Amino acid sequence: MEEDVAQLSHAELVEKKFVLFAEECFGLFTSKIAASLVRYNGDRCVAVIDSLQAGRTVQDVLGYGGPIPIVSRVEDALHLRPEVMIIGKGLHSADLPESWKPHILSAVQNGLHLVNSIHYRLAGDPDIARAIRDKGVTVWETKDTPPVQLNKARVLDLDTWVIHTCGSDSNIGKKTAALQIWQEANRVGISTGFAATGQSGMLISGHGIAVDGVPGDFMAGAVEKVVMDAAAGNEWVVVEGQGSLNHIGFSSVALAILHGALPHALVFCHRLGAERTKVWETPIRPLPELIRLNEELSVFERPAKVAAISVNSFGFSEEDYRREVEKLEADTGLPVVDPVREGGARLVEILRAHQRETLDRLSDLQR
Incomplete structure (x- = not known):
């Protein structure tokens, strides 16, 4: 796995091979971010993490996407050499699900960069924040607000x-x-x-x-x-x-x-x-x-x-x-x-x- 200290740009992150995290929710309408990425950037997706559907393929679940495997844990996808883990499910909540934390920690500890699609900022968890600092991985918080102005038409x-x-x-x-x-x-x-x-x-x-x-x-x-x-x-x-x-x-x-x-x-x-x-x-x-x-x-x-x-x-x-x-x-x-x-x-x-x-x-x- 890569262990780059230099932070990657958003454009660089989306060009890398990734594993999709959709624990207990992978599906066409239950993880729309993951489903969209498979449809449009599927050539860079090496695996999907969903322990409930491990052993199936993306094609089995979505009806498209081909033989991309669904696995239970980050470790099960490492041999496919992903560089990034993308959280492929948005939440109607600002909390981090407790069951997600071990998966995210494992991804960071194995040198994967992170793309976070939920409102909770990953650095808000002390254990995850420490692992991010130790490994020097890039985290893209997609919900971070860039500097913006009022609409001027x-x-x-x-x-x-x-x-x-x-x-x-x-x-x-x-x-x-x-x-x-x-x-x-x-x-x-x-x-x-x-x-x-x-x-x-x-x-x-x-x-x-x-x-x-x-x-x-x-x-x-x-x-x-x-x-x-x-x-x-x-x-x-x-x-x-x-x-x-x-x-x-x-x-x-x-x-x-x-x-x-x-x-x-x-x-x-x-x-x-x-x-x-x-x-x-x-x-x-x-x-x-x-x-x-x-x-x-x-x-x-x-x-x-x-x-x-x-x-x-x-x-x-x-x-x-x-x-x-x-x-x-x-x-x-x-x-x-x-x-x-x-x-x-x-x-x-x-x-x-x-x-x-x-x-x-x-x-x-x-x-």
Whole structure:
């Protein structure tokens, strides 16, 4: 294992081979950070730690990812030569689970750098802090707040076209839709930046901010900075969404992103079949109502419209998926795409057309 004394940058950390820590929670919807990293950075993932599913493969659990092994302990993955351990599960808590501490200590003692995705700062535990100092490993606290300013609406001065993925709940595919659009747009020659607003997006792209770790007054300003950075030299920016406006726990984050990003276009995300929000179990309002809510809360200086609906159809047969899509298109009057099932090409074409129509309309108003 590496025992570098020099601290590594975030960009350097995300390029290294890693083991994912998802103890007692690895799954598509139960450890979304881990699931996202397997999908987009799986070539660097050597193993997943989850003692409940040890002996299985990532493919067995997620339906993608191939033969990456699931093991019980850090020690079981050392022969695969990881350099970093990434905590692949966010928590609705500011505490460190007691059962996680031995795994984290073992990782540090074996010279692994750490990427922490929870609100608890690892140096807050005396034993872990001592081990970090002794081994000289790098710890990336993704929830640390960088220096930020209040939102100054500087995004309005950009020539870059800004797209934002909003939605009906947390953990339904806003990040995935944004990443699929980002990758496909660049593939077809539209230079596109990705504005990460959460840990998964940061770990996949190597930059961005965990907006839920920023003090309330500064969240929109933090998003503004991420969008400005991602816009440099690009025609489009895709802004990763968080939470939802109708979510009793995460509405403030969703609104801060909407107002900080000042998007030209929205892609509304939803998990097919979902009727209640996760964790809080509040009823999800009819989608046409939620779409109007997002459009109406975009700012007067740049009113944004939903161009398409991106759905997560995991678990649906092709026949059931097509039937649900037809119903949702009829209910909303909008095109519906699952960018994982179908790829991102159709969403990019829809957004291109939406951009042309919006620019034509603005041109007509200015005449």
